[in-house]
Amino acid sequence: MDWTILSEPLTIERLTVAIADLPPSLTGTKIVQLSDLHYDGECLSEKMLAQAIRASNQENPDLVILTGDYVTDDPTPINELVLRLKYLQSRKGIYACLGNHDIFFPHSKKEVTQALTRIGIEVLWNQISYPLGEELPIVGLADYWSSQFRPKEVMTQLDSNIPRLVLSHNPDTAEILQKWRVDLQLSGHTHGGQFVIPGYGSAPILVQQVRRNTPKPLQQFIPFLKQCSEVMKHWEWAQGLHQVGNNQLYVNRGLGTYAPGRLFCPPELTVITLAAQ
Ligand SMILES: [Fe+2]
Incomplete structure (x- = not known):
């Protein structure tokens, strides 16, 4: 069954996020976020994918961020997906974390990572990168449900006076990440x-x-009651911008659609502009 017919039209969400200690040179930085593509032949139509790539390029972003679940369990379609994603344009690169579906089989993580890397997307798995310079690091965490979710090892490498963006597929991690400075979690x-x-x-x-x-x-x-709670604890963070302790969390509604479709919850491309606090 092709569930994409029960999706809703792509929506662009625009927001400005204030970042403390943001260097003046990074004020106005434009970030596009895409998430949860689930490119498996059922959850995401070619039309929606093409539309999202076109919309992202039209924004002329400084940075494109992808927050996981490129496939649904079988990693094979990632090789087809990257033939589309290679058209994504970004001035300072494309950075990604992986989701639970990208690590479903023992060979999944390697296959998904290799395919994304092949087209120049940098996959961060408990790693830090500096596409925007030393003054705003980008942290990408291992998926929460993997055995390697170890935020302490990564977060403690950073100077607490420096703002940072954190990519973490599962928003429930925001609860744990309150122990460290996270200016914006995606x-x-x-x-x-x-x-x-x-x-x-x-x-x-x-x-x-x-x-x-x-x-x-x-x-x-x-x-269904049990399944729902297994997917997420903090459903109150299902979408949008939230304050979690001292940290900010933004949750994107994703592009792909599971059965039985969407209702008042359209697929999303997020455009975030950074501002000084
Ligand atoms: Fe997921």
């Missing part, structure tokens, strides 16, 4: 919950509430 993973109840928020928040009010012995008969 995440995906949630697809925004895919269903949004107008005036209420992401549908999984409601599902979690139902779960909390359902006696434990009964919960096993409603598998």
Whole structure:
């Protein structure tokens, strides 16, 4: 089944994020974020992908950030996907972290990383890079659900007086990352919950509430309640900009769409402009 017909039109979200200690030379830096492509023949149409690449290029970004889940479990389609992604343009490069679906099989991480690297995308797995200069490092963390999610080893390498951007696929990591300075964390993973109840928020928040009010012995008969909580703990961070302790978190709704589609939760391309605080 091709679930892309139950998607919604691509939406461009624009926001300005204030960064403390941002050097004046980086004020106005424009970052495009794409996430959760799920290029598997079912979740993402060629049309939507082409549209997103075109829209990103039209922004003429300084930096393009990709926050994981390029494929859905089988990593093979990454080799086709990169033939499209190679048309992404960015003045200072394209930086990526991996998501849980990119490491599903033992060989997945290597295959996905190699394909992205082949077209010049830098994959950061507990690594720091400096495309914007020494004064604004970019940290890319290993996926939260991998055995290698060790933020301490990476974050403690940085001088706490220097602002930094952190790429971490799963927004739940924001809870742990409160121990360190994170001026802006960029995440995906949630697809925004895919269903949004107008005036209420992401549908999984409601599902979690139902779960909390359902006696434990009964919960096993409603598998969806458990699955929802397994994907995410903090569904209140399903999309958009959030303050988490002293840190800022932005969650992109993703491009791909799982069954049974999206409702009031369109696929997203994010355009972030950095401003001084
Ligand atoms: Fe994910």
